[in-house]
Amino acid sequence: EAQLVESGGGLVKPGGSLRLSCAASGFTFRNAWMSWVRQVPGKGLEWVGRIKRITDGATTDYAAPVKGRFTISRDDSRTTLYLQMNSLMTEDTAVYYCTTPLYDGRSYSDEYFQHWGQGALVTVSS
């Protein structure tokens, strides 16, 4: 069973930076396209971005609100996913979840988020 553990959340001032980590286990991390999804406290879910596997170029895609400010990376040797957040704004305050795509035993479908970490709270406030 896949396990995801996020870390690195905390309080940061507007304009500041923070890096989240997501330690993954229980599945073949190097084969998975990984995503970050966030949730403003008391509000709905929002896809943040994703990174493809190394063999697919490890290319990244981002939601419009974070494009140019957030960077997703991965270290397959450490089975760890990262989210570097720069130029943070108050509206970035949220719980950030690391997620795996659906795996049906043969292939991945990254339109779906099968496993979720416990989340990391990021608070942007002066």
Added chain:
Amino acid sequence: QSALTQPRSVSGSPGQSVTISCTGTSSDVGGYKYVSWYQQHPGKAPKFMIYDVSKRPSGVPDRFSGSKSGNTASLTISGLQAEDEADYYCCSYAGTYTFVVFGGGTKLTVL
């Protein structure tokens, strides 16, 4: 404002059935078969419940079912149980630029 529209709340008594709607457009729900649903209990991470409109991942009870008609997807929970009380979110693929969009969530209360 979320891209997909869900009712803020629904309720039902134990044993009854409830349906949660999720309305989008032809650019998301109506245009693709990639609709999913997530259950979230307070203080917990979301749980993957439905994919490909109506398929259930292993371990999800068959009381949960999904469907779609035009631009609206639906989640039906039959034989309501107390532990079904939670927030439910729909999600749809929305093309290569937007990727996916979520609904605003529906709070299910089991009376």
